[in-house]
Amino acid sequence: GTTLTGTNLLMVTNSYGAEGSYTVSLTVSNSSGQIYTLIQTNYVTIGGNYYASIYGDNTTYTNWTTAAVDIQTAVNAATPGSIVWVADQQLFGITNPISITKPIQVRSQSADWQASTTIIYRATSLVQRVFYINHPKAVVDGFIITNGLGNANSITNYGGAVALVQGTLRNCLLTLNHAYNGGAVMLFDGTVSNCVLTDNLADSQGGGVYLIGGNVVKSRIEYNRANGSEGGGVYMVGGYIRNSTICTNYAAG
Numbered sequence: 001g002t003t004l005t006g007t008n009l010l011m012v013t014n015s016y017g018a019e020g021s022y023t024v025s026l027t028v029s030n031s032s033g034q035i036y037t038l039i040q041t042n043y044v045t046i047g048g049n050y051y052a053s054i055y056g057d058n059t060t061y062t063n064w065t066t067a068a069v070d071i072q073t074a075v076n077a078a079t080p081g082s083i084v085w086v087a088d089q090q091l092f093g094i095t096n097p098i099s100i101t102k103p104i105q106v107r108s109q110s111a112d113w114q115a116s117t118t119i120i121y122r123a124t125s126l127v128q129r130v131f132y133i134n135h136p137k138a139v140v141d142g143f144i145i146t147n148g149l150g151n152a153n154s155i156t157n158y159g160g161a162v163a164l165v166q167g168t169l170r171n172c173l174l175t176l177n178h179a180y181n182g183g184a185v186m187l188f189d190g191t192v193s194n195c196v197l198t199d200n201l202a203d204s205q206g207g208g209v210y211l212i213g214g215n216v217v218k219s220r221i222e223y224n225r226a227n228g229s230e231g232g233g234v235y236m237v238g239g240y241i242r243n244s245t246i247c248t249n250y251a252a253g
Contacts (some may be wrong), residue, residue: 019048019079047081047104050074054090071098071106071120078104085109086143088116093123094130100167103137111142113173113196121147129179131162131169133190138167145172150179150186151203158210159186160200166190175199182210183224187239189214197221197233204228206235207249216241222248229253 021042029035049062052074056067061074064087068074071092074084080103086092088109098120100106108116120143122128130148131140140162148161160177161184162169170193174184183200185192187209197208197219207224209216211234221233221244233249234241 019046019082021045021080045081045103047079047083050078050082050084051087052084052092053087054092055087070094072096075100075104075106078102080104083107086116086118088118090118092118092120094120095122095124095126095128097129097132097163099132099134100138100140101132101134103135105139105141107139108142112171113142113144116142117144118142119144119146121145122149123147127152127157129157129159129161129163130177132165133162133167133169134165136166136190140167140169140172142171143173145174145184146176148177148179148184150182153180153204155181155186158182160184160202162186164188164190164192164214168193170194172196173198177201179203181205181235183207183226185209187211187214187216192216193218195219198223200224202226202228202231202235205231206233207231207251208233208246209235211236211239211241213237213239215239216244218242219244221246224249226251 022044024043027037051067052071053067058069060066061068084106110116145161150157159182160179161174163186165188167190178201180203183202184197207226208221232251
């Protein structure tokens with residue numbers, strides 16, 4: 001690695017030329033001969049840019065020409081701290097949930113569903129949600145997520161569109177998804193921010209979202225349905241909803 005030395009240094013800077021996690025070691029001394037060393041393992045993480053487009057050639061995934069033709073391939077290739085850019089105005093059908101379990105961002109070019117209009121949807125007859133997100137620094141940003149299905153009465157199948165264990169879901173439209181609980185989202189922890197959840201269905205509770213923990217902020221939850229007795233739009237075991245609109249939802253009970 002790079003070693004920087006000097007006297008009376010108020011700030012130490014370094015440039016990293018490659019992706020990866022770097023260990024940082026700092027040694028200080030004074031005129032009395034006292035020396036102290038602090039080592040932080042994997043303290044600095046440098047990510048890159050990866051790309052997904054149905055028109056890519058599916059090779060290196062590092063620009064639009066060589067982009068992965070499916071999102072999971074680009075996610076798998078991305079190093080911690082990276083951004084996976086997903087092309088605007090495209091349709092991505094998935095046959096397995098897109099699983100994000102490391103500190104990366106998956107973003108549409110516009111990072112807003114209304115501008116990007118990129119649709120990610122279940123393209124199989126099998127019970128299958130669209131996203132599984134489980135890392136505190138994972139981010140999914142700027143998509144239309146639809147046709148997810150998690151209709152088995154098991155917590156592992158709750159959340160028709162998204163199971164959010166940790167991380168952030170933001171600037172997305174979730175619509176026409178279906179699950180036993182949490183028609184659109186099953187929220188264990190993390191944050192749903194600036195999203196619209198509309199026209200989703202739960203067989204039991206939480207037509208829009210089923211909260212065990214976490215936060216829903218600056219979002220709109222409307223026109224969702226629960227066929228059970230409670231939670232047409234939202235069913236809460238824990239967590240918080242802040243600065244959001246919940247309206248025109250329906251519970252059958």
